[in-house]
Amino acid sequence: MASSVEGWVQEVERFTRPKNVVWCDGSEAENERLIQEMLADGSLIRLNQEALPGCNLHRSHASDVARTEHLTFICSERPEDVGPTNNWMSSDDANERVWPLFDGCMTDRTMYVVPYLMGPAESP
Numbered sequence: 625m626a627s628s629v630e631g632w633v634q635e636v637e638r639f640t641r642p643k644n645v646v647w648c649d650g651s652e653a654e655n656e657r658l659i660q661e662m663l664a665d666g667s668l669i670r671l672n673q674e675a676l677p678g679c680n681l682h683r684s685h686a687s688d689v690a691r692t693e694h695l696t697f698i699c700s701e702r703p704e705d706v707g708p709t710n711n712w713m714s715s716d717d718a719n720e721r722v723w724p725l726f727d728g729c730m731t732d733r734t735m736y737v738v739p740y741l742m743g744p745a746e747s748p
Contacts, residue, residue: 633645640729640735642735643732643733645735646734699715
């Protein structure tokens with residue numbers, strides 16, 4: 625049986641339908657592979673390696689946008705829990721509005737899974 629994280633990734637994979645799923649491991653080999661891929665597709669530019677060894681330039685894609693305050697919502701049980709400067713939405717309403725936007729959104733793309741811990745590994 626899959627762990628809860630693996631099950632969630634599988635659910636997202638079924639819904640978004642990526643071409644590939646890559647679980648990142650943080651290794652030097654993985655880092656070098658990703659750098660070579662970005663250099664090849666032009667999304668990463670090597671800077672002067674004599675003056676700046678190991679330094680590269682990577683820009684966000686032109687279609688990426690910064691956070692838009694009026695379109696950013698916090699989901700909680702009670703509206704008063706989000707604070708005076710945030711927009712509130714129920715979790716049910718958010719799921720109803722957001723999940724359809726992800727249907728098939730990863731077709732012909734790679735989904736990278738980057739595991740991380742928010743606390744001690746042995747904690748519940």
